[in-house]
Amino acid sequence: MNPKKLTGEKAADFITDGMMIGLGTGSTAYYAIKKVGEMVRNGLNVKAVPTSKETADLAAEEGIELIELSEVEKLDITIDGADEVDPDFNLIKGGGGALLREKIVAAATERLIIIVDESKLVNKLGDFLLPIEVTPFNWEYTQKMINKMGATSEIRKKGGEIFVTDNDNYILDCDFGKIENPEKLTIDLNTIPGVVENGIFANMAEIVVVGYNDGKIEVMYK
Numbered sequence: 001m002n003p004k005k006l007t008g009e010k011a012a013d014f015i016t017d018g019m020m021i022g023l024g025t026g027s028t029a030y031y032a033i034k035k036v037g038e039m040v041r042n043g044l045n046v047k048a049v050p051t052s053k054e055t056a057d058l059a060a061e062e063g064i065e066l067i068e069l070s071e072v073e074k075l076d077i078t079i080d081g082a083d084e085v086d087p088d089f090n091l092i093k094g095g096g097g098a099l100l101r102e103k104i105v106a107a108a109t110e111r112l113i114i115i116v117d118e119s120k121l122v123n124k125l126g127d128f129l130l131p132i133e134v135t136p137f138n139w140e141y142t143q144k145m146i147n148k149m150g151a152t153s154e155i156r157k158k159g160g161e162i163f164v165t166d167n168d169n170y171i172l173d174c175d176f177g178k179i180e181n182p183e184k185l186t187i188d189l190n191t192i193p194g195v196v197e198n199g200i201f202a203n204m205a206e207i208v209v210v211g212y213n214d215g216k217i218e219v220m221y222k
C-alpha cells in the first residue's frame with residue numbers, strides 16, 4: 001500500500017460537481033491530481049487553479065480545466081501536501097519550492113485539505129528545514145536578517161546551481177530548531193524586506209488526511 005496514493009485518492013472524495021478547486025504540488029498531491037483526472041473523464045465538472053507549473057502541466061495532461069485565481073471569488077477546496085503537520089494543523093510547506101503559489105491559493109480557499117503520509121506528523125514543527133522564498137536581489141543580506149532571528153540557513157541548490165522558483169525567486173532552507181510559535185514566526189519573517197513568503201502555514205488547514213503504511217486512512221478535522 002502506498003500511503004501517499006491512499007491519502008491523495010481519499011481527499012478527492014471531498015470534491016463534488018461544479019466545484020472550483022485548488023491543486024497542490026508534490027509527490028502526494030500527484031495522486032490527488034491523477035484521481036481528479038479520472039473523475040473528470042467520468043463526467044465530473046470542476047475548474048482548477050494549479051499551485052505550480054509542474055501541477056499545471058500534470059492537470060492539463062489529465063484533462064482538468066484550469067483557470068486563473070482572478071476568475072473566481074474563492075475556491076471551494078484545495079488539496080495539497082505538506083512537509084510537516086503539527087497537532088494544531090500548523091504546517092511546513094515548500095519542500096518542492098512551491099510555497100508561494102500554494103499559500104496564495106490556500107488563502108483563497110474555503111477548506112484546505114492536507115494530504116500526508118504518517119511520516120509527516122510531528123509534535124512540533126522544525127525538524128524539516130523551513131523554506132523561505134526570497135528575492136534574488138540582495139539575497140545574502142536577506143539571509144543575514146533571517147539568521148539574526150535565530151536561524152542557520154542555506155541557499156537551496158539543484159544540480160550545483162541555485163534553485164529558481166516558478167516566480168523567479170530563490171529559496172533559503174532555514175533551521176530555527178523547534179518552532180515554539182509558528183503563527184508569530186510567520187508574521188515576523190514576512191516583515192523582512194526581501195522575504196517574499198515563508199513555508200509556515202498557520203491556521204489554514206481545516207482537514208488533514210493521513211495515509212498509514214499499514215493501509216489505514218485517517219481523516220482529521222480541526
Ligand SMILES: O=C[C@H](O)[C@H](O)[C@H](O)COP(=O)(O)O
Binds near residue numbers: 025028093094096
Ligand atoms: O513545495 C512543495 C509543497 O509544499 C509540497 O506540498 C510539500 O513539499 C510536500 O511534498 P510531498 O508530498 O512530495 O512530500
